[in-house]
């Protein structure tokens with residue numbers, strides 16, 4: 001059976017940019033370093049008034065199909081993962097298909113279309129679905145188009161406002177892929193949680209601090225499940241470890257927890273033990289609280305060791321290079337982390353062919369998934385064709401007053417001003433309901 005995985009990807013950012021240190025922090029009366037150092041974010045992407053989850057998804061997909069010379073006939077399935085859906089009946093993929101049919105020959109009537117929802121982990125779940133569909137032989141030689149698209153906006157003055165973002169990632173899943181293959185090894189950590197909810201409302205209700213604890217708890221469970229499934233999480237096994245990145249500060253915590261977990265019982269723990277002592281063990285403490293305190297202290301010291309800092313610099317830091325400048329993209333976030341890591345590796349001349357990635361996906365509500373991927377020989381060609389750096393450069397910087405206007409427009413405010421701040425350039429635009437995805 002042929003290997004299955006991601007054959008190619010394209011990334012589309014919203015066309016506006018909010019500078020967190022220069023524009024947002026002063027308006028909030030905050031120290032800019034809370035954003036740049038604390039959260040690890042510099043700018044965030046916003047959609048102009050004519051952009052939304054459909055246009056960003058369709059524009060990313062169009063470039064991907066063009067570049068890979070894929071015809072509509074070649075696609076047997078389109079799945080969109082999003083937590084910003086606006087229709088409770090038909091999936092966003094039908095809108096995207098409608099857009100693609102405007103610019104490519106033929107149609108997508110034969111393609112199965114769906115929408116995946118489980119907060120930010122849905123993008124990875126949609127990839128899993130595509131993988132299973134192909135492995136089951138139900139694809140009849142055709143490819144799956146998987147899109148993760150979101151406008152990650154919070155209510156004004158919500159603590160989450162600092163972590164907003166908007167963009168889409170389109171991926172083609174196929175046999176003998178150019179970019180990465182998926183392995184059968186997966187691990188899950190899943191529980192019914194209520195830290196982040198959007199029940200019939202535009203902006204989420206979030207208990208931010210608790211959401212961070214839930215992220216870490218589910219990620220640890222997923223790692224344990226991955227190991228039970230035969231996965232070896234030794235930190236040296238992986239060239240890059242892209243995590244879901246709501247903001248880089250969250251990944252800093254996930255990485256420390258992951259490293260502490262993954263060195264248990266191996267030679268790295270022995271090396272670290274010479275410097276700072278071995279990990280605390282549950283049975284040595286009278287109470288669970290005392291054990292947790294000891295673990296916290298150990299983890300803080302661990303992150304100062306050479307073993308940790310070298311590993312972090314090589315496998316984690318490169319994955320944050322895009323997210324620092326675009327913010328949270330919910331379903332797309334872990335996929336831009338994968339792309340960023342590979343892009344940085346390409347710039348540094350690292351040879352990744354045959355190397356492993358460990359992907360740490362997460363969605364509130366809550367579920368984490370860990371899976372391994374193997375990088376394929378076509379990765380350099382694929383990654384070198386991404387134009388996300390160019391798109392980020394071209395974003396229009398917005399003032400705080402413009403930010404407020406754009407935020408209202410995306411809140412579907414009745415009195416919103418719909419004047420755009422940028423000019424469409426041969427792309428799909430939102431031009432009013434019933435005229436979705438027209439081209440301008």
Ligand code: CAA
Nearest residue numbers: 031033034037038039120159160208209211212215246364
């Ligand atoms: N200089 C340097 N650092 C500073 C600083 C300064 N002047 N002021 C504050 N900081 C640091 C803080 O110490 C903190 O860092 P540590 O966590 O490492 O201690 C960091 O900046 C943030 O400061 P606060 O904790 O005070 O920030 P906050 O309370 O305003 O909000 C947040 C932080 C809770 C994450 C908020 O942004 C939020 O609610 N975000 C949305 C929810 C979210 O992203 N959760 C993540 C897990 S859930 C998930 O991943 C799913 C998803 O996509 C939403």
